[in-house]
Amino acid sequence: MRVDSVLVTPIAFPDPPLLNAAGVHQPWALRAVVQVRTDTGLVGLGETYGDAAHLDLLDRVAPTLVGLDPFDLNELDRRVGAVARGVNTPDKHGLTGGSTGEKTRARVFASFEVACWDLQGRAVGRPVHALLGGKVRDAVPYSAYLFYKWAGHPGAEPDRWGAALDPDGIVEQARRMIDEYGFGSIKLKGGVFPPEEEVAAIRALHAAFPGLPLRLDPNAAWSPATAISVAKETEGLLQYLEDPTAGIDGMAEVAAAASMPLATNMCVVSVDDLEPGVRRRAVGVILADHHYWGGLRGSRDLIAVCAAFGLGVSMHSNSHLGISLAAMTHLAAATPNLTYACDTHTPWQGGVDVVSEPLRFVDGAAVVPDSPGLGVELDHDALDRLHANYLSCGITSRDDLGYMRTIDPGYDNRRPRW
Numbered sequence: 001m002r003v004d005s006v007l008v009t010p011i012a013f014p015d016p017p018l019l020n021a022a023g024v025h026q027p028w029a030l031r032a033v034v035q036v037r038t039d040t041g042l043v044g045l046g047e048t049y050g051d052a053a054h055l056d057l058l059d060r061v062a063p064t065l066v067g068l069d070p071f072d073l074n075e076l077d078r079r080v081g082a083v084a085r086g087v088n089t090p091d092k093h094g095l096t097g098g099s100t101g102e103k104t105r106a107r108v109f110a111s112f113e114v115a116c117w118d119l120q121g122r123a124v125g126r127p128v129h130a131l132l133g134g135k136v137r138d139a140v141p142y143s144a145y146l147f148y149k150w151a152g153h154p155g156a157e158p159d160r161w162g163a164a165l166d167p168d169g170i171v172e173q174a175r176r177m178i179d180e181y182g183f184g185s186i187k188l189k190g191g192v193f194p195p196e197e198e199v200a201a202i203r204a205l206h207a208a209f210p211g212l213p214l215r216l217d218p219n220a221a222w223s224p225a226t227a228i229s230v231a232k233e234t235e236g237l238l239q240y241l242e243d244p245t246a247g248i249d250g251m252a253e254v255a256a257a258a259s260m261p262l263a264t265n266m267c268v269v270s271v272d273d274l275e276p277g278v279r280r281r282a283v284g285v286i287l288a289d290h291h292y293w294g295g296l297r298g299s300r301d302l303i304a305v306c307a308a309f310g311l312g313v314s315m316h317s318n319s320h321l322g323i324s325l326a327a328m329t330h331l332a333a334a335t336p337n338l339t340y341a342c343d344t345h346t347p348w349q350g351g352v353d354v355v356s357e358p359l360r361f362v363d364g365a366a367v368v369p370d371s372p373g374l375g376v377e378l379d380h381d382a383l384d385r386l387h388a389n390y391l392s393c394g395i396t397s398r399d400d401l402g403y404m405r406t407i408d409p410g411y412d413n414r415r416p417r418w
């Protein structure tokens with residue numbers, strides 16, 4: 001089985017005005033769908049970022065993959081490296097920490113690697129989780145991922161979620177999301193309002209959903225001193241505090257003073273960060289994300305390091321559709337030391353998808369598919385529609401800050417902000 005063509009299709013789908021430390025989500029979220037076709041007639045699927053600089057790299061790598069054996073991930077890595085070596089494509093929002101050449105290469109590798117796993121599974125008639133060592137659970141728990149948000153994008157009708165700008169709005173959002181999906185834990189995206197307001201929202205969630213684990217993630221919007229004082233105020237309330245402050249030094253300072261574990265998808269984001277992150281005891285939980293940790297293979301290596309050093313494992317999510325959800329779910333299904341429910345943006349995408357039958361959620365957990373490969377099929381009509389969105393939406397790179405400043409020209413995104 002050899003690769004005979006690779007197709008990368010940028011897509012856009014509606015996204016609500018979700019607020020974060022970088023600004024606000026634009027009306028359209030960008031992704032790219034990767035189809036790797038073989039001379040045996042199989043097609044493997046991948047889903048990745050849709051920003052212009054990333055797409056440019058994908059388009060340059062794609063033709064070099066012709067002739068590749070989809071089982072030969074080392075050769076895939078070599079071919080990606082031949083194009084991406086030395087290239088650094090930081091994103092504008094910075095919500096997944098800094099960017100390096102190594103992280104850029106891992107992101108490009110991952111885009112094709114997931115499609116190779118899908119092909120491997122389809123070729124041997126087994127699900128990806130079986131190739132990853134076997135599933136240890138039949139359903140993967142995800143958390144309710146809450147955001148402060150406006151009722152709708154400026155100038156547009158309110159969306160189905162409405163506004164959530166205070167503790168009552170956040171509790172109401174949580175209630176609806178839990179009613180619909182059955183989630184058993186809650187993450188609040190913070191870094192939007194002064195910390196005391198976000199602590200008040202955590203207290204309100206604690207009162208409304210006693211016993212449900214809570215997390216707060218301000219995306220490094222706080223100084224170490226502010227983070228330490230929030231950690232004290234939320235003692236006993238949080239399962240973990242995620243990226244309260246920037247960098248390994250700052251996180252180590254806060255971790256030494258905080259009673260709850262600190263989690264990250266911002267300060268330990270590639271292999272080079274692992275040694276200092278562990279040595280400085282900066283983090284207790286790492287949010288794996290196969291999209292930038294070098295695919296399912298790189299994420300498994302990360303997860304093995306977490307096991308070796310007693311770090312907890314969760315999963316990070318950006319706006320995504322059903323191919324990414326399937327990839328995350330297979331990886332999580334085959335991860336014995338998945339210690340926390342994963343993040344997903346799925347509820348925010350309003351049922352829009354690029355696969356014909358997205359994974360189902362039951363009691364807050366995605367049911368693990370057992371059909372060959374990733375277990376999802378591309379909906380070609382949906383792909384055409386979402387690609388047409390991409391061509392007409394006028395966005396070519398995600399820019400939460402730029403969009404926010406079109407609405408609030410004086411918006412200040414200083415970090416730390418508090």
Ligand SMILES: O=C([O-])C(=O)C[C@H](O)[C@@H](O)C(=O)[O-]
Nearest residue numbers: 020095096219265317318319
């Ligand atoms: O730090 C995190 O958990 C994220 O970066 C998750 C998402 O990207 C979220 O913050 C977003 O999209 O606004």
Ligand SMILES: [Mg+2]
Nearest residue numbers: 217242243265
């Ligand atoms: Mg985070």
